[in-house]
Amino acid sequence: MKSIIIGQYIPGKGLFYRLDPRTKIVSVLFIMIAVFLLQTIEQLLIALGVALIMLMIGRISIIKVLKGLKPILVLLIFTFIFQILLNREGIMIVNQEMQLTIFTALFLLVSLVIWRILARFIRYQFLLFLAFAASVFLILVYVDFGYSLVDSFSFKIYEQGLRMSVFVVVRLLIIITLSTVLTLTTKPTDLTQGLEKLMHPLKKIGFDSESFALIISISLRYIPTIFDEANKIMLAQASRGADFSEGKLKDKLKQVISLLVPMFIIAFMRSEELANAMESRNFVPGEKRTRIYELVFSYRDVLATAISILILAGAIVLKVI
Amino acid sequence: MGIRFNQVSYDYSSFAQGLYTAIKDINLEITEKNEFIALVGHTGSGKSTLAKHMNALIFPTSGSLEIFGNIITSKRSKKIKYNSIRKKVGLVFQFPEYQLFEETVEKDIMFGPMNFKITRDKAKILAKEALNLVGLNDAYLSRNPYNLSGGEKKRVSIAGILAMDPDILVLDEPTSGLDPAGKRVLMNLFKDINEKTGKTIVIITHDMDLVYQYFNRVLVMNDGKLIYDGLPEQLFKEKDIYKNHLDYPNTIKVLTYLNQQLNLNLDVYQKTNAEALLEIKKAVKL
Numbered sequence: 001m002k003s004i005i006i007g008q009y010i011p012g013k014g015l016f017y018r019l020d021p022r023t024k025i026v027s028v029l030f031i032m033i034a035v036f037l038l039q040t041i042e043q044l045l046i047a048l049g050v051a052l053i054m055l056m057i058g059r060i061s062i063i064k065v066l067k068g069l070k071p072i073l074v075l076l077i078f079t080f081i082f083q084i085l086l087n088r089e090g091i092m093i094v095n096q097e098m099q100l101t102i103f104t105a106l107f108l109l110v111s112l113v114i115w116r117i118l119a120r121f122i123r124y125q126f127l128l129f130l131a132f133a134a135s136v137f138l139i140l141v142y143v144d145f146g147y148s149l150v151d152s153f154s155f156k157i158y159e160q161g162l163r164m165s166v167f168v169v170v171r172l173l174i175i176i177t178l179s180t181v182l183t184l185t186t187k188p189t190d191l192t193q194g195l196e197k198l199m200h201p202l203k204k205i206g207f208d209s210e211s212f213a214l215i216i217s218i219s220l221r222y223i224p225t226i227f228d229e230a231n232k233i234m235l236a237q238a239s240r241g242a243d244f245s246e247g248k249l250k251d252k253l254k255q256v257i258s259l260l261v262p263m264f265i266i267a268f269m270r271s272e273e274l275a276n277a278m279e280s281r282n283f284v285p286g287e288k289r290t291r292i293y294e295l296v297f298s299y300r301d302v303l304a305t306a307i308s309i310l311i312l313a314g315a316i317v318l319k320v321i
Numbered sequence: 322m323g324i325r326f327n328q329v330s331y332d333y334s335s336f337a338q339g340l341y342t343a344i345k346d347i348n349l350e351i352t353e354k355n356e357f358i359a360l361v362g363h364t365g366s367g368k369s370t371l372a373k374h375m376n377a378l379i380f381p382t383s384g385s386l387e388i389f390g391n392i393i394t395s396k397r398s399k400k401i402k403y404n405s406i407r408k409k410v411g412l413v414f415q416f417p418e419y420q421l422f423e424e425t426v427e428k429d430i431m432f433g434p435m436n437f438k439i440t441r442d443k444a445k446i447l448a449k450e451a452l453n454l455v456g457l458n459d460a461y462l463s464r465n466p467y468n469l470s471g472g473e474k475k476r477v478s479i480a481g482i483l484a485m486d487p488d489i490l491v492l493d494e495p496t497s498g499l500d501p502a503g504k505r506v507l508m509n510l511f512k513d514i515n516e517k518t519g520k521t522i523v524i525i526t527h528d529m530d531l532v533y534q535y536f537n538r539v540l541v542m543n544d545g546k547l548i549y550d551g552l553p554e555q556l557f558k559e560k561d562i563y564k565n566h567l568d569y570p571n572t573i574k575v576l577t578y579l580n581q582q583l584n585l586n587l588d589v590y591q592k593t594n595a596e597a598l599l600e601i602k603k604a605v606k607l
């Protein structure tokens with residue numbers, strides 16, 4: 001669970017670390033809106049290029065961002081495949097006849113078995129799965145002897161489908177990269193302080209931005225802690241014979257309860273301790289608080305905001321034209 | 322049989338900090354009968370990680386270990402029933418809050434045995450026996466585990482593992498947070514189980530007095546490495562154990578101090594207060 005990078009801050013140096021959190025939030029928001037306004041793949045690819053250049057300027061390791069994409073990789077691939085298969089507009093690009101014969105079925109079965117066996121020994125299981133998927137495709141296309149089980153059908157890719165699938169995936173990629181850059185380079189405390197300051201004007205209509213920011217920062221702070229605790233509870237129950245990866249469904253239900261109850265109790269204990277600790281350090285809700293580090297705008301922030309506004313304006317212009 | 326560590330290393334990996342090696346190249350053999358082992362070392366030295374390996378809760382990053390004939394490597398094997406390993410090697414965690422979840426103490430203690438397909442009636446009897454063993458009477462059976470005091474929770478969590486009747490018992494700081502009397506009760510209980518049933522017991526502790534008085538084998542961890550494996554008497558005869566973040570037992574400290582201050586020539590290696598007193602009496606000829 002430690003490999004989840006979305007929302008994680010990694011200490012480092014670089015342009016984005018020195019920007020004011022308010023600037024970063026506003027700019028990311030602007031650029032995201034701009035990305036949603038873009039309409040053609042060409043524009044999006046240019047935007048992706050710009051995003052990559054931004055990463056390089058900020059000296060953020062692209063590998064780290066890619067690693068962060070890992071948990072949503074499955075989502076990306078599914079979106080891609082569904083778009084390609086279901087969208088039937090535009091010119092047909094690929095029209096491949098496919099057969100399902102007895103031999104095809106046999107070959108499919110063999111490749112499935114090979115995949116299952118290999119997957120136990122090989123480390124790059126995901127690549128192996130892709131190879132398996134490709135081999136299924138090839139088998140369906142080229143194995144055409146023997147009795148046909150069903151009528152031959154064809155695999156079609158349409159131009160619009162291909163376009164849309166690339167479009168959707170690239171758009172998702174850019175948006176996730178942007179938000180990763182934001183959370184990767186901004187301390188949670190800075191992020192919430194930025195949010196608090198940005199929402200400050202709302203106080204006039206009775207919105208308590210300080211408490212809101214505090215709630216967010218506390219919950220962000222405790223996500224890894226709760227993960228850790230869940231892990232420990234799981235181990236403690238596993239050593240009492242409740243292993244989550246073994247056992248029947250009926251037993252698993254009981255195991256989930258044995259995990260959830262201690263988690264809630266510990267969470268309540270923690271919140272009480274935290275409340276006591278905050279009170280003993282003289283925290284009074286709603287009272288004005290001072291900070292050691294006040295946020296200051298510098299020329300960099302003005303520049304960054306200006307650039308993001310320019311990007312948004314450009315996108316609006318493109319949309320209107 | 323028993324547990325055999327073979328060049329076992331374990332790395333914790335985290336995205337922000339990279340790899341952190343918790344234990345490194347551990348070679349160790351624990352037999353299933355008649356051992357009473359203390360596992361000591363400074364905080365963060367890898368004691369708990371080592372203990373978690375003993376019932377296959379976590380798998381070694383490199384190396385392998387053998388637990389009652391099952392070979393545990395870095396990959397989960399379909400052939401091994403990991404649950405049966407946990408039945409054989411019972412591990413009690415340091416904080417009881419991590420495992421108590423039922424509404425009564427009785428049900429909570431029954432959770433372990435019932436996971437190992439023991440009937441409800443049998444589990445009830447086991448729960449009662451285990452609870453009495455840790456020094457709590459039957460009135461506790463119907464109480465809510467969350468309304469108990471810290472020490473009582475600790476005993477209930479230990480009873481939860483004892484009821485599973487494991488062959489080897491591993492306890493992570495079972496006496497931390499207990500009052501001195503409670504400590505002694507529990508230590509005597511463990512010693513008793515060890516002597517009567519011959520079960521091997523491994524106890525993680527920071528209390529050198531307990532190590533000196535109760536144990537016949539001590540393992541010392543320092544920065545993830547096993548640096549000592551042998552008799553406690555031998556360990557405390559070493560000149561400088563402070564460098565391994567350890568301390569001498571109180572009896573040794575007091576007698577050494579007396580020797581220095583009064584120029585006596587006492588034998589400082591006395592295990593209990595009574596023995597230390599005898600030694601002093603001999604010297605001053607009372």
